[in-house]
Amino acid sequence: MSFLLSCPFCGPRPVDEYAYFGEVTKRPGPSPTLRELTDYVYFRDNVAGVQREWWQHRSGCGEWFLAERDTRTNEVLEVILPEPGRNSPA
Amino acid sequence: MRLEPRSGERIDRSKPVSFSFAGWKVAGFEGDTLGSAAFAAGKRVFSRSFKYHRPRGLLCCSGHCPNCLMTVDGVPNVRVCTEPIREGAVVEGQNVRWSLDFDFMSVTDKVGGPFTPVGFYYRTFIRPRRLWPFYEKFLRSAAGLGELDEHAGYSRRYDTEHRKARVLVVGGGPAGRAAALAAAASGDGVVLVDEDASLNGMQLDGVEVLAPARALGIWEGGLVPVDAGTVLYRFRAARIIVATGAIEQPLVFPGNDLIGVMLPGGVRRLVNDFSIKPGNRAIVVAADDEGFEVADDLSEAGVAVPRVIDLRETRPRELVAQGGKGRVRRLVVDGESFDCDLLVASGGRQPAYSLLAQAGARIEFDSELGVFVPTELPSGVEAVGSVTGDGLGKVDPEPAYGGKGKCFVCVCEDVTTKDMKRAIAEGFDSIELAKRYTTTTMGPCQGKLCHLPSIRLYSKETRVYEAAIGTTTARPPWAPVELGLLAGRELTPARRTSMHWSHAEAGATIQWAGPWKRPYAYGEKPEDEVRAVHESLGVIDVSTLGKLFVEGPEAVALLERLYPNRFGDMKSGRIRYGVLTSDAGRIMDDGTIARLADDLYYVTTTSTGADAVTAWFEWWNAVWGYEAEIVNVTGAIAAVNLAGPQSRDALQRLTEADVSAEAFKYLDAQEIDVAGVPTLALRIGFVGELGYELHFPSPAGEYLWGQLVAEGARPFGLEPQRILRLEKGHVIVGQDTDSESNLYSAGMSWLPKLDKDDFVGKYALEHFAEREEKERLVGFTMEEDVLPAEGAQIVVEGFPAGRVTSARRSEAVGSVIGLAWVPTDRAKNGTRVEIRVDRLLRGARVTHGAFFDSAGQRMRS
Numbered sequence A: 001m002s003f004l005l006s007c008p009f010c011g012p013r014p015v016d017e018y019a020y021f022g023e024v025t026k027r028p029g030p031s032p033t034l035r036e037l038t039d040y041v042y043f044r045d046n047v048a049g050v051q052r053e054w055w056q057h058r059s060g061c062g063e064w065f066l067a068e069r070d071t072r073t074n075e076v077l078e079v080i081l082p083e084p085g086r087n088s089p090a
Numbered sequence B: 001m002r003l004e005p006r007s008g009e010r011i012d013r014s015k016p017v018s019f020s021f022a023g024w025k026v027a028g029f030e031g032d033t034l035g036s037a038a039f040a041a042g043k044r045v046f047s048r049s050f051k052y053h054r055p056r057g058l059l060c061c062s063g064h065c066p067n068c069l070m071t072v073d074g075v076p077n078v079r080v081c082t083e084p085i086r087e088g089a090v091v092e093g094q095n096v097r098w099s100l101d102f103d104f105m106s107v108t109d110k111v112g113g114p115f116t117p118v119g120f121y122y123r124t125f126i127r128p129r130r131l132w133p134f135y136e137k138f139l140r141s142a143a144g145l146g147e148l149d150e151h152a153g154y155s156r157r158y159d160t161e162h163r164k165a166r167v168l169v170v171g172g173g174p175a176g177r178a179a180a181l182a183a184a185a186s187g188d189g190v191v192l193v194d195e196d197a198s199l200n201g202m203q204l205d206g207v208e209v210l211a212p213a214r215a216l217g218i219w220e221g222g223l224v225p226v227d228a229g230t231v232l233y234r235f236r237a238a239r240i241i242v243a244t245g246a247i248e249q250p251l252v253f254p255g256n257d258l259i260g261v262m263l264p265g266g267v268r269r270l271v272n273d274f275s276i277k278p279g280n281r282a283i284v285v286a287a288d289d290e291g292f293e294v295a296d297d298l299s300e301a302g303v304a305v306p307r308v309i310d311l312r313e314t315r316p317r318e319l320v321a322q323g324g325k326g327r328v329r330r331l332v333v334d335g336e337s338f339d340c341d342l343l344v345a346s347g348g349r350q351p352a353y354s355l356l357a358q359a360g361a362r363i364e365f366d367s368e369l370g371v372f373v374p375t376e377l378p379s380g381v382e383a384v385g386s387v388t389g390d391g392l393g394k395v396d397p398e399p400a401y402g403g404k405g406k407c408f409v410c411v412c413e414d415v416t417t418k419d420m421k422r423a424i425a426e427g428f429d430s431i432e433l434a435k436r437y438t439t440t441t442m443g444p445c446q447g448k449l450c451h452l453p454s455i456r457l458y459s460k461e462t463r464v465y466e467a468a469i470g471t472t473t474a475r476p477p478w479a480p481v482e483l484g485l486l487a488g489r490e491l492t493p494a495r496r497t498s499m500h501w502s503h504a505e506a507g508a509t510i511q512w513a514g515p516w517k518r519p520y521a522y523g524e525k526p527e528d529e530v531r532a533v534h535e536s537l538g539v540i541d542v543s544t545l546g547k548l549f550v551e552g553p554e555a556v557a558l559l560e561r562l563y564p565n566r567f568g569d570m571k572s573g574r575i576r577y578g579v580l581t582s583d584a585g586r587i588m589d590d591g592t593i594a595r596l597a598d599d600l601y602y603v604t605t606t607s608t609g610a611d612a613v614t615a616w617f618e619w620w621n622a623v624w625g626y627e628a629e630i631v632n633v634t635g636a637i638a639a640v641n642l643a644g645p646q647s648r649d650a651l652q653r654l655t656e657a658d659v660s661a662e663a664f665k666y667l668d669a670q671e672i673d674v675a676g677v678p679t680l681a682l683r684i685g686f687v688g689e690l691g692y693e694l695h696f697p698s699p700a701g702e703y704l705w706g707q708l709v710a711e712g713a714r715p716f717g718l719e720p721q722r723i724l725r726l727e728k729g730h731v732i733v734g735q736d737t738d739s740e741s742n743l744y745s746a747g748m749s750w751l752p753k754l755d756k757d758d759f760v761g762k763y764a765l766e767h768f769a770e771r772e773e774k775e776r777l778v779g780f781t782m783e784e785d786v787l788p789a790e791g792a793q794i795v796v797e798g799f800p801a802g803r804v805t806s807a808r809r810s811e812a813v814g815s816v817i818g819l820a821w822v823p824t825d826r827a828k829n830g831t832r833v834e835i836r837v838d839r840l841l842r843g844a845r846v847t848h849g850a851f852f853d854s855a856g857q858r859m860r861s
């Protein structure tokens, strides 16, 4: 991986300045079954295509944000600032 | 032999340079390469081949083939035909027993026939298994390239430099230069790289020329790493123009690897650049025009060229080079024999498309030209010149000419046409499989000289068109690269606390602790420091602890949801121990949380956890959006732990605040002045004695440390701290716990408050609470005075059933104590377990709670 990623604040920077936190998952509601829980904790869709994922500009401004990335080409279609309660599920 | 001075030559005859070549002293001129000077001095054997140890000489003279790989000043696999000459260089042969001119191992060439076909080793030396180490040793030394000097690791320094370019041009031939100039006309930021050292210093208006330098590949985002010797440039280029040209291809015929069989470009370089007469009598066999131009150059240099064979006009069935002592003596064409000591053989030129292919271009067989050309370039990448196929004529030589003798498809790996045919007969009928089986294209030339010939041969043997066979996958790096360059210089930043130099002056033994440099102990005997803490007063630098402020109207709500503990009921000025868990229920980090005001908390983390915990808090808050700010103040705030029965008195002498037992209770947090320094004092039992953790601005570090030492506090290091904490049975996250540990198995079932609405890890802990853990973290006391290693096995009925995570000898307890993971049915207090120590099984008793002062009176006093 060597692509450039655009921080919503700092603009395009080499990807090694960022920390990747994986695809966006859906945290289950209260008292999940063991199956629901392990699904959330361990299973990922791992799509070959566009996915929404978490990134942090770790060695830059520190901002957490969401990116829509094509996992086949590493093309980043969009970066989005999280708006809790609206677009940033755990 | 040198020719009379000629115009255009690159050598400077007024500047002689000498060096040693395979033990001989050789003289050349400035402007020479090591290879050209050796050749001019009459040296012809440059290497021994990979498998058969056949003598090999200059073939391409342009850095493409394996034939001139030698060890130069201890650096293996240097191509001496392009390596600039330098005074005193020591050039040695590789892969030889005895000497380049007489190599013991060349018997494999004579008797090796039946013993060295492809796949031979895989099939033969696999049984009996126990003999493999012996075979391996022999085979490894018999086949191969240069040897690495194991002690050379630090002899060269490598660096990485990040650079930007508007336009990066790869290749400095006519097309590359023209493209660079055109780009420079519309602005700056144009860089041209070329592997040819002679381009170094070339003047191109507005263009920065880097040579010798190799582009290793093209990655996303226009990333092009460029190998410039000891510097790796990581270029980001908006536009990449590839002008890598086309590479001359050898012809495949028996004897094609004899010394004196050369590619036309190499011959022309010897004549025109270095003014060398490369032979006396030359025959030229060529499949394209390029091959013929060399004939003119040769005649001009006084070489007799009695015969030029144009393979487009005649299609000989038999074409054999014959020789003696590894050198070409004659060429036999359909029974007709021509004497020669130089045979220029050209199979046409193949576009050097590898960079483009690896960048994502499609590679197709152009049946008009008879070679592979790149199509459908990825965006941001352009190609100019002969790499696109421009200016190339149609070539269509026989894939392999008949005749007697070894006929090489791949000189790097010594793969013959016979090997290829055998592989196909054995069923390796895809080019990718055949490549792996025969290792064709996998040697030092990386397919530059063998890819096209092997596909031609493949096509003929399998009766499948080249276009349908396709190419093998092009992978970076395009050119061989030193591992040191990829590894870069070892740069490990060390973090030091603001009191570091006080420790160093006091004679502390400094060790790495995560990213930090910390005192291990101050004297020879850590136990003396332990005793000082138990009996009087000690002080330790704990500035490495992670320190965060969490502030805002919803700070408490955020913390309640991050920790399994409860914080809402905690009053201002109080402290609570907290453990962070993940949603998988695993222990991540621990520390203390002090409430300083209604909406202000001060959180400490482990020394290595500061950054991760900060990121973790911020991430969850990006999810939840509480009105709370998280500020990491780890570097801004220094901290020490003042501990021991005399700590209250010592602190009282340094402050006007009342720190009496009544005014400053266990687990209180107070903002006080200590020796004039504004300090947040936390009364916690970090090491099990009465003690205060003092947090204050980093710049006051050395000053306050000095004040505390002057009050009689004895500095103690990490090792005494380990002993003290173990005596209390304190768990060290990351040492005693791992990614599988949870609060129940680690013996902290009192901590999570499952009746809270939600917290990270709650759902998993709910499940864990209902099941029986398989193993538990418990304390143990050894029955004898032996010290188990960390990681030692717990043995139950002869089987390993657990492991020791910490163990130390404790004076205060009078035994060896430790923590270990044991099966749940052995976890009861007093149970006897066995621990393997130096191969013997030693008894130990499970011990719950603290080993020392189990009621905790000392720290609460």
Ligand code: FES
Residues within 6 Å of the ligand: B035, B057, B058, B059, B060, B061, B062, B063, B064, B065, B066, B067, B068, B069, B079, B080, B081, B082
């Ligand atoms: S002769 Fe040096 S690389 Fe071919």
Ligand SMILES: [Zn+2]
Residues within 6 Å of the ligand: A007, A008, A009, A010, A011, A057, A060, A061, A062, A063
């Ligand atoms: Zn940023």
